[in-house]
Amino acid sequence: MSRNTRIAVLVGAVVVAVVAFVLAKGGSTNRATHTSGHAYIYIIGGKPKGGVQTLTYNKGEQVLFTVVSDVADEIHVHGFNFKKDVSKNGSVSFAFPATDQGGHVIELEHRGEQIANLEVR
Ligand SMILES: [Cu+2]
Structure with a gap:
């Protein structure tokens, strides 16, 4: 390998490492x-x-989700107030039909714990 080839390989390796890091970081955030x-x-x-997931629906679509829980609580869909x-x-x-555009918090009401974000666009 010439010196330039070696440098090119090194630069390539660094780029791959940086891209992998950014992808991994993006995946977790x-x-x-x-x-x-x-x-x-x-x-x-x-x-x-898996963290707070965003459920995205287009306006007019039917929102449909199921919460499976290992704790007793009340599920509150903000905005729609269900x-x-x-x-x-x-x-x-x-x-229910996705009538109200925007972001709506879904939470465990008594714990005040957000469990999802309902996004109607
Ligand atoms: Cu609430």
């Missing part, structure tokens, strides 16, 4: 996104598995 259809939110120890109780190790489903 970006929230999981679910677009349309039936979404599932799993609550483990009172926290959403509330349903979930029992320990139970599940509850919500189905």
Whole structure:
């Protein structure tokens, strides 16, 4: 290898490492996104598995999601202001038309824990 080739290989390796780092970092900070259809939110120890995911629906679509929880609480869909109780190790489903555009917090009401973000666009 010539000196220039060696430098090129080194630079290439650094670029690959930086890109891998940025992708890995982006992967951990970006929230999981679910677009349309039936979404599932799993609550483990009172926290959403995999972090707070964003459920994205187009205006006019049917919002449909199920919360499976290992703790008893009340599920509150802000904005739409729907509330349903979930029992320990139970599940509850919500189905309603996506009428209100914008971001709406879904939370475990009693814990004040956000479990998802409902995005209507
Ligand atoms: Cu609330």
